[in-house]
Amino acid sequence: TAAAGGARGLLGVSCTAPDTDFWFPGASTGKSRQDYVHLTNPDDTAAVADIELYGAEGPLESDSGEGITVPAKSSVPLLISTLTSEAAENVTVHVTTRTGRVGAVVSAAEDEVGSDWLAASEDPAGTQVLPGIPADATSVRLVAFAPGEDDADVKVQLLGKNGAFSPAGNDTLHIKSQMTASVDLKNVTRGEPGSLRLSPVDGSNTPVVAALRVVRGTGAKQEIAFIPATGPVGERASVADNRAKGSVLSLTAPGGTAEVKVTASAGSGGGEATVKTYTVKGGTTLQVTPGTPAGLKGGYALTVETVSGGPVHASRTLTLTEGGVDMFTVQTMPDDGGMVEVPATEQDLSVLDD
Template identity: 90%
Template sequence: MKSTPLSLIAGVVALAAVTGFAAVTAPGDESVAEPKAAARLPVERSSLLCPAPSMSDVAETTYTSFTPSGESGGEAGAAELKPAEPLPTDGEEPADKAKDEKDKDEDKEKKAGDKPVVSLKDLGRPATADTSASDAPALVGTATGEFAPGWTAQQTTTAAAGSARGLLGVSCTGPDTDFWFPGASTGEDRQDYVHLTNPDDTAAVADIELYGAEGPLDSDVGEGITVPARSSVPMLISTLTSEAAENVTVHVTTRSGRVGAVVSAAEDGVGSDWLAASADPAGTQILPGIPADATSVRLVAYAPGEDDADVKVQLLGKNATFSPAGNATLHIKSQMTASVDLKDVTRGEPGSLRLSPVDGSATPVVAALRVVRGTGAKQEVAFIPATGAVGERASVADNRAKGSVLSLTAPGETAKVKVTASAGSESGEATVKTYTVKGGTTIEVTPETPAGLKGGYALTVETESGGPVHAARTLTIAEGGVGMFTVQTLPDDGGTVEVPAAEQDLSVLDD
């Protein structure tokens, strides 16, 4: 039986990819190549998507782009956020294109729209841009080379008036195929939109499923939603079902392609903010950064599997871990959304929430918090999804000279972290400070702002020793007597990836 050289080479490549062996030896060779540990190398390309910010005529939006200093992709690169613009269908001219001078002007405007809204010039120093346009588009971003590892961007919108009054902040997301959003609503006092943004040159097809307290909500129009190439589609959640539900879990998946997904939530008389996706379903979830002065905290959780989940609800406070009175556990029925009002659970001290299995069964769940500060006409709302640990490094952009507070929690062992406040977007030098977080507690720190700061800055958190640390940043801006705020979590930035060590050994082709 003959084997072609081509098929043998394919086998060698496949085996090396699976095992990570340094070499593959020929039959009969008694020497066996020792497997080498996979190396962690900086990523060379990153993608981020920012949703369309606001339809309000009185809203102002700031975009901030940042890549921390440190290990990079090595080669020179770029990091740009550009408007998401639909591409014309192959072989067809755009429908509104004519042959007169007016359309030539429109073509010029279209070309101008392809220019970056934000372009990053330096590592360790953020770049910013502002807009007050009510029709500002979603943005599609790519970072390459030295700008790719740890690239992050934030979109912050201040709406001083109207039904969507509030400070709306969101870390721009990477494209994916699966998102969970516990904490949404189809209630009469809420206007929640799912924003789907497609970064690719071919259309994506997405499904949106809704789950209330009694299980799935009837919805036919949430299936097979086409998101055109390099476009963004907002879907009002309450139009996807005829059922009104105060607490809803939204599940976004794609049949083809990939999207960035995030939910905008506006609540009459309370405020508005973005609801980012929860961490992937897991038996234990951490929700960091509940402000010390929270007047209302609502936990919303969902069990996506076939089994019910019973979880312990614990607050990691300033000095110890304890269970909220009367809410030590929460039963979450399979494919149903559970919620509990924890009221002012922090009682004037910073805290984070931990959900963990009661009996060790570790049934996967997703979760988020709806947090309110203030009372009466001065209320403002924000959301905190369950999030992963900081890991090696995590960053959050758009911090101001005043109003930024960093929350750090160590759910297990005591840990030490390094916090870097970057150089300012206009001027200022980076500052570094180290914090120790006692196991089972949460600390809240006001970052040391960069010396000579002008403009905004970014915060980077790096784990130096001890157990895992989860982090969140609260940004507060006073507007019209209201302390408007938004909370962003800081999961590991994924700036490095494991690359198996492998090399070719063509001796396997010898007879």
């Protein structure tokens, strides 16, 4: 929590697995933003990374974004605006590695608005889901990018409390290849929680990446958060650091109706886990205040498991009030990879024969 300053706010980010390729639509090199890309190398040998930047007109010239060495067991923060001389309000950041692997995330601070972490978008795909837009959002900006050689035309739909609809005047978005597209959806939720779904207009299934810049409040009480496109919860997804007050869970089923099990873990300082089951109707978003563990002391984790139907996409919004400002952060909840299939094995001594 940054309680003071021009970019005060509540910042949160979930753990990310190290990889060799990350996309961050929604970053900026504009004068009002101070965005850093943080590269963390968990391994015992150095990694070498490249950073490419794409604005509304295409690639931004950069002489210092290539061959960045990230020492073993170290983290390197890089101010994105120093990687190019071009100021662009909406930028897509592409991080790749030549050798090794890194964890990557962007910290974004916007003067007089707020700050938060921007996590990587789901891998490029024809359909993307961005779950958990707060009901009281005063500004929602969609930033999308088509990394391939073809342009993409996507249908923009809000999956609300009672069904899906397209925002007036913004039912489709044309995304030119290698160019960052953006559209201001304003207060698209109109007082109800929702999630955004991008899907191909013509069935071409051109892959895209996407993220939302979300603002709550007005004037001096504004705060900002980001919602990247995310994969479904699958077998299981988890998010840590929930509080007795201020945690809200958003569940959206972009296809068929689904049933999910939500477990609130025992608290970090004590308490007993609780379990609830929810039904999410197809094409809608269900927002719930999760039940807290009995006798809760400290913080707790939320785990969402798909019981039937689906897929289901989820996010957690955490709100803390500081200085009269409702500071908030949103963490998406893709499958945490904790459930894996292990092949059946049996003993076979014949492999020892000459």
